[in-house]
Amino acid sequence: MMKNITTYQNKNVLVLGLGKSGLAAADLLNKLGANVTINDFKVPEDLSIVHQLEEQGMKVVLGSHPLELLEQCELMVKNPGIPYTNPLVAAAQKQGLTIITEPELAFMVSKAPVIAVTGTNGKTTTTTLITAMLNQNRSQGHAYAVGNIGVPASEIAQKATADDVLVFEMSSFQLMGIQTFRPKIAVLTNLYEAHTDYHGSRDNYVAAKQRILMNQTDEDYFVANFDQAEVRAIAENSAAEVVSFSRKDTADAMVKDGAIYYKNEKIIAVAELRLPGLHNLENALAATSVAKLMGVATADIVEVLSTFTGVRHRTQYVTTIAGRKFYNDSKATNMEATKQALTGFSKNVILLAGGLDRGFTFDALVPDLKNKVKALVVFGETADLLAQAGETAQVADIIYTKDAQTAVKAAYQLSQPEDVILLSPACASWDQWKNFEIRGDKYIEAIEELKTEVEEV
Structure with missing residues (x-):
């Protein structure tokens, strides 16, 4: 079904990283006639995948990043998580080698129109909402979240x-490696401080995000959060037609009289949204804008907004135990995400937070801790820093524990009926877990164990 392109035929391509995106890129390049070499610093425990790749005619080099791999190389497809400071990547840049990421390949072969969502927070929820709206009562084709x-x-x-649609969630890391990628509709949810350890500066990070617009023309659309002056300024320089959304001001998609409106049409009362928090209201406004641009009926948009309860690990309701509601927001890998999660709840929050130390304090969280949090359970490398923020905010109880898993019982012991127990770490998971998904899954496992114990008593 894909476009039959000859761009990569007989080209020597180095795929850096043996993860999911690397394997998918290698498979596609192989089908497109490229000479593919895959390189990863790690050696997988299960070598069967390596044998499969070799049987398909690909070369696999594991355990190091030898610079001689660049000698015949004409293109590098890089895992987005591998920084540009990696010696092999830096050497490739120095010799002027083109370096792309896997979404660029997908765009080049796709016959389906492309929608792309980026931003610091809300990407996954917005992408999921858009995909659900596009698939609601769809008669032909399918929308895929990718x-x-x-x-x-x-x-x-x-x-x-x-007849299909590809709805891309795009990280700044992925956007660094695009060349021709051109979404019919681009969405920028918001911009906050994030990933400066990877990009080197906030300016570089914002520049990476803006790349989502770089190939758009006046035939395309840019859905932009007009509650942020920085995003408004970016919109002014966009070649695409700008569609604004705002929960505070007049915009194409906005909140008026307690309801979401799109271009003067009432869509749904805010009270009918199933997702908690002001940040999810913004996500709903962005998704509604895209759905309307794609011709989705208002009734189908309403159906999704009134039933969608959240994405796993993103302010996800888990269960209620003896009147205590548990939420999993493991995806909150920065302070802004945690601040936004807290907006969705009343004052009775027991917050579970901590993780990788990226060298900053949590002073910016103090007002939110003061207004919303009755107890704080901290863990990981940043436990002391979060405890200091809690003390400044005069949080009544601050407890240290090992990790998100052990934090569950500690939080329950501090809690009373009607309390909310919220995992929203404000930090990456890499000090203890491979990714935020594992952290969230371990948290949920601990909740399920606790529920069994409480019910048996």
Whole structure:
């Protein structure tokens, strides 16, 4: 079903990283006639995948990043998480080698129109909402959520038709490696401080995010959060037609008289939204804008907004135990995400937070801790820093524990009926877990164990 392109035929391509996106990229390149070499610093425990790749005619080099791999190389496809300071990547840049990421390949072969969502927070929820709206009562084709959401885009692009839609969640890391990628609709949810350890500065990070617009023309659309002056300024320089959304001001999609409106049409009362928090109201406004641009009926938009309860690990309601509601927001890997999660709740929050120390304090969280949090359970490398913020905010109880898993019992012991127990770490998970998904899953496991114990008593 994919476009039959000859761009990569007989080209020597180095795929850096043996993860999901790397395997998908290698498979696609192999089908497109490239000479593929895959390199990863780690050696996987299960070598069967390596044998499969070799049987398909690909070369696999594991355990190091030898610079001689660049000698015959004409293109590098890089895992987005590998920084540009990596010696092999730096050497490739120095010799002027083109370096792309897997979404670029997917775009080049896809017959399906492309929608792309980026921003510091809200990407996954907005991507999921858009996909659900596009699939609601759809008579022909299918909308697929791909990219940073965990599904390699080039895997889906191979089978997608012109009747389908690819809804890309795009990280700044992925956007660094695009060249021709051009979404019909681009969405920028918001911009906050994030990933400066990877990009080197906030300016570099924002520049990476803006790349989502770089190939758009006046035939395309840019859905922009006009509650942020920085995003408004970016919109002013956009070649695409700008569609604004705002929960505070007049915009194409806005909140008026307690309801979401799109271009003067009432869509749904805010009270009918199932997702808690002001940040999710913004996500709903962005998704509604895209759905309207794609011709989705208002009734189908309403159906999704009134039933969608959240994405796993993103302010996800888990269960209620003896009157205590548990929420999993493990995806909150920065302070802004935690601040936004707290907006969705009343004052009775027991917050579970902590993780990788990126060298900053949590002073910015103090007002939110003061207004919302009755107890704080901290863990990981940042436990002391979060405890200091809690003390400044005069949080009544601050407890240290090992990790998100052990924090469950500690939080329950501090709690009373009607309390909310919220995992929203404000930090990356890499000091203890491989990713935020594992952290969230371990948290949920601990809640399920606790529920069994409480019910047996």
